Amino acid sequence: TEDMLRQSQKMEAVGQLTGGIAHDFNNLMTIIVANLDRALRLPPGDPRTTTTLENALTGARRAATLTDQLLAFSRKQPLDPGVHDLNDLVARTADLFAATLDAGIAVQTELPPGVWPVRVDANQTENALLNLAVNARDAMPDGGTVTIRTLNIAAGTRDDAPPGDQVMIEVADTGTGMSPETIARAFEPFFTTKGVGQGTGLGLAQVYGFINQSGGRIAIHSVEGEGTTLRIFLPRALGPT
Numbered sequence: 001t002e003d004m005l006r007q008s009q010k011m012e013a014v015g016q017l018t019g020g021i022a023h024d025f026n027n028l029m030t031i032i033v034a035n036l037d038r039a040l041r042l043p044p045g046d047p048r049t050t051t052t053l054e055n056a057l058t059g060a061r062r063a064a065t066l067t068d069q070l071l072a073f074s075r076k077q078p079l080d081p082g083v084h085d086l087n088d089l090v091a092r093t094a095d096l097f098a099a100t101l102d103a104g105i106a107v108q109t110e111l112p113p114g115v116w117p118v119r120v121d122a123n124q125t126e127n128a129l130l131n132l133a134v135n136a137r138d139a140m141p142d143g144g145t146v147t148i149r150t151l152n153i154a155a156g157t158r159d160d161a162p163p164g165d166q167v168m169i170e171v172a173d174t175g176t177g178m179s180p181e182t183i184a185r186a187f188e189p190f191f192t193t194k195g196v197g198q199g200t201g202l203g204l205a206q207v208y209g210f211i212n213q214s215g216g217r218i219a220i221h222s223v224e225g226e227g228t229t230l231r232i233f234l235p236r237a238l239g240p241t
């Protein structure tokens, strides 16, 4: 489709955009250096030292996130697919994610037993789910619930599912939701509505690429003021490994 063509053209443009990333990274380095420099010059025991060092730390953390995401996105990691139980992958991710949550945000899972096996790269699947969960958290500044669920979808039983037996995974939040404009552009590399130095706009682009490479499909369902659901379909794996 036209959307997919546009997406692949965007992906190719990524190489040319690394200059932009270098620029963002440099901005963060400027902040880090300036704050460390300032902290060193403050008289011993000055109360501003803590804030100044905290600013440097924040900049360093953002720089680390930026490079992590850029690397994960551009690496074109070769897939290492195997036949997996999605419930196991989701449960592991939910545990990992729950450890990073502040009070006010709950994570729950709905994992009916007997989910069909799918053929995916386990690590990259967990990374993708984590990406979606982090976005869900970011969309709930006043707290809320992230729900991750799986469901078997038999061939022909759902209009929005691809042909054949599918396993559906949803990551749903009770957050801000997205405007129609944001929904339309959310999978584009470098599209972000988060502040400068906060978002890289690479998370969903990476997830989109990975799900497509895995033979699956991903779509956004979102209502402003109510929340967002990212819905993924992966084909049921036939036969062993």
Ligand code: ADP
Binding pocket: 135, 136, 139, 173, 175, 176, 177, 178, 182, 186, 187, 191, 192, 193, 194, 198, 199, 200, 201, 202, 203, 204, 205, 228
């Ligand atoms: P980033 O998180 O760095 O901004 P992403 O590609 O992961 O990059 O997301 C792109 C944009 O899509 C976000 O900036 C945000 O506007 C929107 N978005 C993604 N997930 C959600 C969500 N669960 N709720 C609301 N908006 C979202």
